[in-house]
Amino acid sequence: MYIPKHFKVSDIEEIRDFIQHNSFGTLITTRKGKPIATHLPLQLVKKEDAYYVTGHMAYGNPQWRTFEEAETVLATFQGPHAYISSSWYEQENVPTWNYQAVHLYGPARLLSGEELKQDLSMLLEKYEKHREEPVLWDKLSSSMLEKELKGIVGFQIEIQEIQAAYKLSQNRNDKDYVNIIEQLHNEENPDSERMADVMASKVRSDTD
């Protein structure tokens, strides 16, 4: 991903936190040069000093069969994004689009049955634990799980390259920056609202 220096993020804890909160990603591989993409909930896992992206897809999805021919696959994660009108700047300029994105690259392999069960159990913990009646692994009947497990394939990407871009008007002066946040709130669009919140949180953390 092309990332001008203003927008580059290299703090790995920030990147982990971003993926934790924007974990519905896209897995991209290629077959004979043609890109193939699947939209999936993914997890970023740290084991010793290495990072891995894990996930699962339908057995019927032919994408997992492309892992073998690929030296590297790509997992992308996107946060909120919003149109930024040039009318929100003091000086004349062109409009743009703000966004947050993280791209992770590495070789992929399939998970064993036991590894897949552990990964799914972690996934349930993440999305169910806080609920009033959480449906965790142990609550699901083994007959149903056995059937479901036959229909999916688990995979793991060993991360060898991380690219992270936060395009949040960091290259604008303070007055423009504050005005952009205000104008985003006025857009009456959930994505613009979320972008305003992200930009506002960055102001706060800079002045802490």
Added chain:
Amino acid sequence: MYIPKHFKVSDIEEIRDFIQHNSFGTLITTRKGKPIATHLPLQLVKKEDAYYVTGHMAYGNPQWRTFEEAETVLATFQGPHAYISSSWYEQENVPTWNYQAVHLYGPARLLSGEELKQDLSMLLEKYEKHREEPVLWDKLSSSMLEKELKGIVGFQIEIQEIQAAYKLSQNRNDKDYVNIIEQLHNEENPDSERMADVMASKVRSDTD
């Protein structure tokens, strides 16, 4: 994209409308088998009986140099997405993730200077026309535009393949479907809220 039959969308007008409202897409190409992705506002344009995706990127972004070696590139568009807890179903089942995605494939070429100007002018119309003080093409100074135009590259993808998936719990019974919408509203998450709205609109259009 692997699309089970419940989730497949083939109505081209529906797909055009989806892209019109979810136009911040991802352009995916490959270099020597490695996928490269850029997040960009894109437009779907119909000319006679053919469809084209148009857009532009920074001249400094090396991705446009991969167009020549690629037989086909991929433009993806994503709508709202949300976790669906299995506790929202009457019958025991596993959780899932609902989403909307459109993938468009075809060969890409660079736009001429004149084509790029037309495309940018259309883009400004789309995002500025409804504003109180719209900044349209004619309002921008030519000296600024000339400078900005030197920093970007326009491109066009001739669409040869369309894949569209709406994974919206269409495979659930009416009681589950209505309950999922209600539970999504309770999630206090803007993406879940948007997914609830999309699902509710589909119920309405079915009963029209």
